[in-house]
Amino acid sequence: KMANEIKRFSNRYNILEKKADYFQTKSNLLIKENKALRKEVNALRKENEAIREVIAHSININNHNVDQYENEIRKLCQIIEEILFKDFETVNRILFSNGIGLIQVSAPRKCYKSFEEAFEATNNSEKIVEIDDEGNAIKELHCLIHFHTGECSNSNQRNNGDKCDDSEENSFNEANDGEENSDDEENGDDKVEE
Incomplete structure (x- = not known):
């Protein structure tokens, strides 16, 4: 009987002992994983x-004179796109949460999937057509990305010292295109067919 008890306890x-080895191995793996995650956080x-x-x-x-900065703009868009995995909402949120506010993503992801395409x-x-949550075209945008330099294109806003708004008046195309679509500006509220 004693021999059986010894065998059972053995x-x-x-x-x-096997369980202890397993948990020790798992603990070591978790420590390594934690170190790897810390490195990833630091890289981010x-x-x-x-x-x-x-x-x-x-x-x-x-x-x-935006034409002069075309390569810089493209490089900037490419870097942001690569780092933030082509996620419009994330780009928009991170830029503004950091108080940068230089780039405004105006159109939803349903229109264009990447900065380069936009x-x-x-x-x-x-x-470029803005689409609501139900997939309806609600208005036409002059441009997808606005570049703000702290100045308003509207002289009244400048003279009054008001903040620049994010309206289509301050769009990239207004500054970049020599020929403006005056009809589009006058009828900015017109609906656009899908």
Whole structure:
């Protein structure tokens, strides 16, 4: 009987020892994973700083000679797109939560999936249509991306010292295109067919 008890306790000890080894291995893996996650967090922080730096260098873009900065604008869009995984809402949220406010994503993701595609459309003077949650075209935008330099294109707003609004009056196309669609501005509230 004593021999059976010893055998039973020996088996129990072996099982507990295996469990201890398993949990020790799992603990080591979790420690490694935690270190890897910390490295990833630090890398993301550096990327965030890189975004801030790129945008800070882009602050001198002037609405009256945007053509001169075409390559810088494209590079900026590409960097943001790559780092933030082509997510319009994330880009918009991060830019404004950091108090940057230099780039405004005006059109929803249903229109264009990437900054590059949107920039190409704007640069080629294609029509960009804003779509509501139900998929209805509700208005036509002059441009997808607005570049703000702290000045308003509206002289009354400048003279009154009011803040720049995000209306279509301050759009990229207004500054970039020599020929404005005056009909579109006068009838800005017109509906656009899908």
